[in-house]
Amino acid sequence: MSFLTVTNLSARLKGTGFPILRRVSLSVAAGQVHGLVGESGAGKSMIGKAVLGILPSSVEITEGRIELDGVDLLSLPLKERRRRIGATAALIPQDPLTALNPSRRIAPQVTDRLVDILGWARARANARALELLHEVQIPDPERVLRSYPHELSGGMRQRILIASAFAAEPKLIVADEPTTALDVTVQKQILKLIAEMQARHGTALLFVTHDLGVVSKVCQSLSVLYGGMVVEDTPVRDFFRAPAHAYSRALLAATPKYTDPMASLVPVPEAVIAGVQAELAAFDRGARHG
């Protein structure tokens, strides 16, 4: 049974009405890792944000359902929706340098959800924080918990954010390009850590990335996006063996090999872009009529 189901989700910019998401459907089964890939602006991050209820205020959802653990989030009032998301899902953000509050120590930033939303006693939450920091292999966790964010390195902060995301044993975690902002040397370690944590805790993971190499390593299934539309939704094994859509094939060809990041950067051919844009236009016409 899938833990997260998104059905026909559409969103657009307020004012201009520019479409951000076009009837996106996808589902993530409990304990599975689902990748969301696409170029920048394809809408992959927006899906993650919509699921967690943190879309920018300039974007509005026009139709569709987001079901988390069987509950339609969009039908809930804001406050309740936030609590529900906070209790069952979590985010691993993109940039660890800006995702920790600079004026608060680390400990409360890891434990606040446990205490305030889930009602844990502070001592229990603190013990949990210590345990989590051990788990994400942070040396000298007692000292780190007392530190301020600016005293720690980027890799260290991302480990803390991962620990914080797993703190409440959520059923779903959205990882929004969690390694893009890091040094290349650290990227691999963090990726490995996320994969290990996910496996150990059995959490469903929605993994937003532009890197198909990463997808091949951690995901079981993926959705390829273009212009806010899902062009292909398939198990990873099938995708890398034989991508069904022309755009997917081009994207795969344009992806550098993990072993040699600078090699074979083939741009997506213009003919493929023209093809997928024609599909978008046809889709919009269809949406208007139906």
Next chain:
Amino acid sequence: MADGRAQIRRRAGPRLWLSALWLGLLALAALLAPWIAPKDPLAQDLFLGRLPPFWAAGAEPGYWLGTDSLGRDVLSRLIHGARLALTVALVAGSITCLIGATLGLLAGYLRGWVDIVISRAIDIWMAFPPVLFSILLIAVLGPGLSSIIIAIVVIDWTRFARVVRAEAMAQGAMDYVASAQVAGRSRLSTMVTEILPNVLPTIVVLLTLEMGIAVIVEAILSFVNLSISTDDPTWGGMIAEGRTSIHQAWWVLIFPLIALFLTVLSFSQLGEGLKDRYDPVLR
């Protein structure tokens, strides 16, 4: 971003025009005061003391906004008071602007000891309570229009110098200035031709704000009875008179207060409007 700014501009529109309208009316009243004022602003008539404005019971025809305790016509004094207020605003504002902006420009662009001296002076000036300082200066200089203007200039030049200095410093660090200097121009000519035009919008905005401030300073000095001779109609003097008889004749206070309020608000709205429109820095 782009449409956000357009919204600000749209909102600034009517405010800008209303402000300009009020200031225009004021300028007209000031210019034509002897012809449009219904009465002699100095004429006293103790039998007609504290007449209420035209809509209240007991009003006397011809005294539209009532009279003060000496029987002087409030409307006529208001119109004549606009003369002084606007004179002070224009003259004191411009001189303050000229001196303050020049010093700020020199300090920010030339740097070195010029900057040290001017910055230190600004620090010292900032440690003075401005109102007390102006009252002190008037006491020293003696009452009169020129004293008021001198006092405003002496106190408020730092308002321009501080902002323009910072601005000139930022501009001076930019590439186009360096290239102008490489081209062999003198420092002073670079300052006037390259820096000044870029700082000018900021200066103009500050100038409109300063005019509003000058009107207030004049009113404050008149209020503590240190402005011009006590008979001359000034808004501050009328307010001082109104404050003492507030429980008997509220209209003596309220009309000059409204005039002052609208004038100060108009100058600052004018400044805000110009800022939204033309100034890339303060915006």
Next chain:
Amino acid sequence: MQLLRTFLLRLLTTAITLIGVAVIVFVVIRVVPGNPIAMMLPPGATDEDIARLTAQYGLDKPIPEQFLIWASGVLQGDFGTSITARQPVLDLVLGRLPATLELSIMALVIAVILGGVMALTGTRARGTKVEAGIDVANGMALSVPDFLWGLVLILLFGVLVPVFHISGRVTPSLDLPFTTNFYLFESVLRLRFDLWADIVSHMFMPALALAIPLAAIIGQLLKQSLKETMHLDYVTLSRTKGYGENHVITREALPNAILPTLTLVGVQFTFLIGGTVIIERLFSYEGLGNMAIDAVINRDLPLIQGIVILFAVIFTAVNLVVDLSYALLNPRLRHG
């Protein structure tokens, strides 16, 4: 170490500023036309009397020498003797200082509360008509100075709906048991809430007049700063944790938004204190500013000097405290 050196440097420039203020005041008031001594004596006093008294106040010596005498006195805590009151300047000034301090601090508290509420409400209601309304109110409060707000308040709450006192510091007929001049503070300590209410009712209008422009500045800066902070990732992250918007604004955004506002508020607070001079006059409030205007009108040179120096000391002290607290509150500077 770094912090200590910055602090010592600031102390040095502060000293230079204060000396500059002293010199300027000293020179300016000695150019005063009219002999202040002649004004104190009854009509018909002889030139000899005047000369004797002039010498007694040291006003016959050259200005640089007068300054040195005065400065060496100041360093020993002697600010000279008031010409009109014939009492030590220091006693007079310190006697009035509590009234002005209480007024300024009450105004600051009102400004912080008003400005904070405006900023938080505006942020909570961003993009709505409520926010637009707050912006307009802020803009107006900002463009109109305290003097005019004082007059408006006098008309509104002194005459139209007379709920507050608009003159004096306390009802004169009341029997005051106080041993210090901190009336507001001492009335609380002595649990005399009847007196406290009377004092607050006298102070509220002048304090509000002083507070309105500062409240607008705080409201505007804090709201701007909050709105910028609300876009940051850690605020978004806190939303995903299940917190409501009020918590996100006050707990996550506010602590970081306050810092940039603080330094500017420091300078603005000195402007507020400077404003007490005319506001005290307007509300016949017996503080330093009112005394200063009387001193100028009476040409009481030693008293004017003392008051101006005291104001300068207060201003520079406020700036120093703000800079220090900025350094102490910012974890980056504290541990860096």
